[in-house]
Amino acid sequence: MGIKISIVKNFSSAHFLIGHEKCGRIHGHNWKVKVEVEGELEEHGWVIDFTLLKNIADELLNKFDHKMLLPDSINYDDDRKNLNFTANSKKYSFPKEDCVIVPIGNVTCENMSYFLHKELWEILKKFKNIHGLEIKVNERDEQGAAFKNP
Numbered sequence: 001m002g003i004k005i006s007i008v009k010n011f012s013s014a015h016f017l018i019g020h021e022k023c024g025r026i027h028g029h030n031w032k033v034k035v036e037v038e039g040e041l042e043e044h045g046w047v048i049d050f051t052l053l054k055n056i057a058d059e060l061l062n063k064f065d066h067k068m069l070l071p072d073s074i075n076y077d078d079d080r081k082n083l084n085f086t087a088n089s090k091k092y093s094f095p096k097e098d099c100v101i102v103p104i105g106n107v108t109c110e111n112m113s114y115f116l117h118k119e120l121w122e123i124l125k126k127f128k129n130i131h132g133l134e135i136k137v138n139e140r141d142e143q144g145a146a147f148k149n150p
């Protein structure tokens, strides 16, 4: 028997999509990330301490907060202070300190849910009573994507 628990975290960041006319323009989202953990109860009567789970999620998600999210599929010209690149036939230059290059091909809800799942599962799989994780990433209330295991 497994029990599912969940927390919801938010972060705000800008992005654009490669290969899409409207979404290829820089815009922002208040991303909502639902972290759902499935497992057996341990001796305290919980799957994982909510505070601990929130701290684990915060440590990962805070890196993206108030940043420009960029995919690693772009060829960046790194001049120390700025990232210069061309995407969607447009030339960009951003201060490096304002950016996070995410190891995904395009910054979509789908790819973010997969990436965040991979990062969080590396930590959560160490808890012997935890056997499943679902990460749901919403860019708006009415649209999002989820990745889960098993």
Ligand SMILES: [Zn+2]
Residues within 6 Å of the ligand: 015, 023, 027, 028, 029, 139
């Ligand atoms: Zn968007």
